[in-house]
Amino acid sequence: MADDSIAVVDLDRCQPDRCNYECANYCPPNRTGKECITTREERHGDDAYEGDPDQISISEDICLGESCGICVVKCPFDAIEIINLPQELEDEPVHRYGENAFSLYGLPAPQDGQVTGILGPNGIGKTTAVHILADEFTPNLGDPNAEPDWDAVIDEYRGTELQSYLEDVQAGDVTVARKPQYVDRIPNQFDGNTRQLLESVDERDVVDDLVDRLSIRQVIDQSIDTLSGGELQRVALAATLARDADFYFLDEITPYLDIGQRVTAARLIRELAEEGDRSMLVVEHDLAVLDLLADSLNVAYGEPGAFGVITPPKSTRQGINQYLSGYLENENMRIRPEAIEFERHAPRSSHRGETLAEYPDLTMSYGEDEFTLDVEAGEILKNEVLGIVGPNGIGKSTFAKLLTDRLEPTEGEIDTKLDISYKPQYVDIDQPMRVDAFLASITDQFGSSYWETEIANPLQLGRIMEQNLTDLSGGERQRVAIAACLSKDADLYLLDEPSAHLDVEQRVLATRAIRRYTENHDATAMVIDHDIYMIDLLSDRLMVFDGEPAVRGETSPPVGMREGMNRFLSNLDITFRRDQRTSRPRINKPGSQLDREQKNAGEYYYA
Ligand code: ADP
Numbered sequence: 270m271a272d273d274s275i276a277v278v279d280l281d282r283c284q285p286d287r288c289n290y291e292c293a294n295y296c297p298p299n300r301t302g303k304e305c306i307t308t309r310e311e312r313h314g315d316d317a318y319e320g321d322p323d324q325i326s327i328s329e330d331i332c333l334g335e336s337c338g339i340c341v342v343k344c345p346f347d348a349i350e351i352i353n354l355p356q357e358l359e360d361e362p363v364h365r366y367g368e369n370a371f372s373l374y375g376l377p378a379p380q381d382g383q384v385t386g387i388l389g390p391n392g393i394g395k396t397t398a399v400h401i402l403a404d405e406f407t408p409n410l411g412d413p414n415a416e417p418d419w420d421a422v423i424d425e426y427r428g429t430e431l432q433s434y435l436e437d438v439q440a441g442d443v444t445v446a447r448k449p450q451y452v453d454r455i456p457n458q459f460d461g462n463t464r465q466l467l468e469s470v471d472e473r474d475v476v477d478d479l480v481d482r483l484s485i486r487q488v489i490d491q492s493i494d495t496l497s498g499g500e501l502q503r504v505a506l507a508a509t510l511a512r513d514a515d516f517y518f519l520d521e522i523t524p525y526l527d528i529g530q531r532v533t534a535a536r537l538i539r540e541l542a543e544e545g546d547r548s549m550l551v552v553e554h555d556l557a558v559l560d561l562l563a564d565s566l567n568v569a570y571g572e573p574g575a576f577g578v579i580t581p582p583k584s585t586r587q588g589i590n591q592y593l594s595g596y597l598e599n600e601n602m603r604i605r606p607e608a609i610e611f612e613r614h615a616p617r618s619s620h621r622g623e624t625l626a627e628y629p630d631l632t633m634s635y636g637e638d639e640f641t642l643d644v645e646a647g648e649i650l651k652n653e654v655l656g657i658v659g660p661n662g663i664g665k666s667t668f669a670k671l672l673t674d675r676l677e678p679t680e681g682e683i684d685t686k687l688d689i690s691y692k693p694q695y696v697d698i699d700q701p702m703r704v705d706a707f708l709a710s711i712t713d714q715f716g717s718s719y720w721e722t723e724i725a726n727p728l729q730l731g732r733i734m735e736q737n738l739t740d741l742s743g744g745e746r747q748r749v750a751i752a753a754c755l756s757k758d759a760d761l762y763l764l765d766e767p768s769a770h771l772d773v774e775q776r777v778l779a780t781r782a783i784r785r786y787t788e789n790h791d792a793t794a795m796v797i798d799h800d801i802y803m804i805d806l807l808s809d810r811l812m813v814f815d816g817e818p819a820v821r822g823e824t825s826p827p828v829g830m831r832e833g834m835n836r837f838l839s840n841l842d843i844t845f846r847r848d849q850r851t852s853r854p855r856i857n858k859p860g861s862q863l864d865r866e867q868k869n870a871g872e873y874y875y876a
């Protein structure tokens with residue numbers, strides 16, 4: 270028996286009425302008469318169990334472990350995972366949802382006056398950990414049949430950073446405010462305008478100030494269901510920070526925000542922690558922002574959906590560096606085969622490819638006294654990934670639409686209109702349809718080995734193909750939308766904020782998929798994104814937009830990475846230094862010696 274392995278059965282996938290129990294029929298212990306795989310009813314009789322009586326139960330005592338894995342292959346619905354837990358993992362789970370269900374090892378440690386970050390993939394147990402820290406349920410220490418008991422949990426954490434926090438939780442002394450991950454869903458839960466929402470939670474009498482600092486005054490009387498994603502994100506932040514709580518949990522603060530807004534959000538969170546002796550716990554996948562925001566960091570790793578491990582706190586710098594390197598030193602754990610690396614120097618000045626499109630000077634006005642965009646003539650090269658940066662509301666999407674048939678400029682004329690495949694910022698694919706049917710309706714290449722290698726595999730679509738679009742998480746929906754965009758035939762692939770809701774691993778995979786696709790298909794991509802690391806890893810050249818959001822925007826022709834980053838970051842007044850060990854760019858403290866030196870030298874990024 271492999272006592273360090275777990276068996277996980279996904280009850281949403283296990284469909285015994287549609288198979289012949291191939292798992293049990295082929296399971297070697299079963300074939301020798303043991304009850305390794307049984308139905309839940311056979312195992313438990315009339316006792317309470319989760320799932321249907323006919324769904325399977327796997328005995329982890331009898332199972333031979335991952336090296337066997339026969340049932341995993343035999344199950345037609347991918348419902349089974351057999352996983353050898355890392356040997357280094359000495360602890361017992363803090364919680365297991367049920368028999369053959371997800372287990373969580375370790376908890377993050379919120380600390381008074383500090384911002385604690387969690388860094389790790391989606392589906393690894395971060396939300397579960399927060400439910401526990403918010404006393405929404407008492408963890409069962411890995412035994413789903415045990416009566417949950419806080420005393421036993423506190424015993425388990427005696428002498429660690431968590432002990433006093435958990436004692437406060439047990440005593441009912443911790444109040445919690447949380448910002449949900451998917452702000453797009455807020456309009457379904459709240460009926461009213463921004464002012465009504467914010468006033469209903471203004472326990473600290475700070476809403477007025479937050480509204481100004483987050484620049485949401487202009488939407489204060491607007492109904493919540495008319496706000497854009499970026500506005501909703503800022504309203505949700507204001508609503509959370511206005512509460513008077515001991516423990517704040519913020520699940521992703523950056524989606525749909527531009528860099529300036531991200532930095533403001535980070536400052537507000539830090540200020541509240543410091544001034545009020547409150548604990549802040551933040552899940553964030555934009556590493557430059559996480560670096561700026563967190564005092565310490567818990568890394569989360571494991572097998573999404575099967576088990577997750579949350580490490581004890583590390584310094585933010587070490588946590589991010591180790592995460593990127595793929596190796597957690599204190600835990601002696603490899604979490605990824607290779608490191609994610611940044612170039613210290615800008616890529617050599619752009620490749621001189623053929624020209625895909627030239628455009629002359631253009632002006633676009635939406636009407637008198639409405640937004641105006643001025644574009645200086647330029648060209649887009651075949652086969653390049655053009656990064657597009659600039660604040661929200663500055664005309665980036667307007668420019669993209671000018672390149673298509675969808676918008677005519679007020680002044681100037683584009684000769685050749687391009688056929689563009691577009692992934693919008695707010696992914697809207699909520700149809701009652703399965704992922705495979707949706708993608709098959711877009712390309713007749715669907716299912717070909719070429720399509721699998723170039724698109725489905727890099728974007729990890731395998732496990733979600735049979736799910737309904739309406740049941741997908743934000744990150745899953747994003748990956749399907751990127752796949753849909755790249756699957757069309759087009760002159761130009763335009764992706765607006767592909768990083769939103771992707772975790773760090775998925776950002777890296779999506780970056781590779783987009784790069785590889787352009788390289789292998791003579792395709793050209795324009796990518797609008799606010800995650801500076803993603804832009805750095807993805808782009809050959811940059812197009813920088815500047816001006817006054819919602820009033821006027823301007824842009825000059827695409828330039829090389831060094832010039833583009835300098836232009837973009839000088840507009841924002843932000844410089845980056847290099848981490849000495851890994852060359853990872855890190856935001857400089859405003860006014861620090863390096864910040865001043867780099868500004869004087871005009872080197873904002875590739876210093
Ligand atoms: P994260 O916040 O890191 O994305 P979650 O804590 O939400 O992860 O979920 C971790 C895993 O636990 C997921 O695979 C999820 O399906 C599973 N899970 C969450 N809630 C339950 C539950 N009530 N019963 C069984 N499994 C659950």
Ligand code: ADP
Nearest residue numbers: 635640660661662663664665666667668819820
């Ligand atoms: P970005 O992509 O940089 O966020 P957009 O190009 O979407 O910016 O928008 C720039 C400005 O133009 C915004 O203030 C937006 O409200 C305004 N705008 C966009 N489309 C229209 C339209 N059809 N009519 C009037 N104003 C518009």
Ligand code: SF4
Nearest residue numbers: 296332333337338340
């Ligand atoms: Fe049976 Fe375990 Fe092998 Fe699956 S992995 S077939 S449960 S022994």
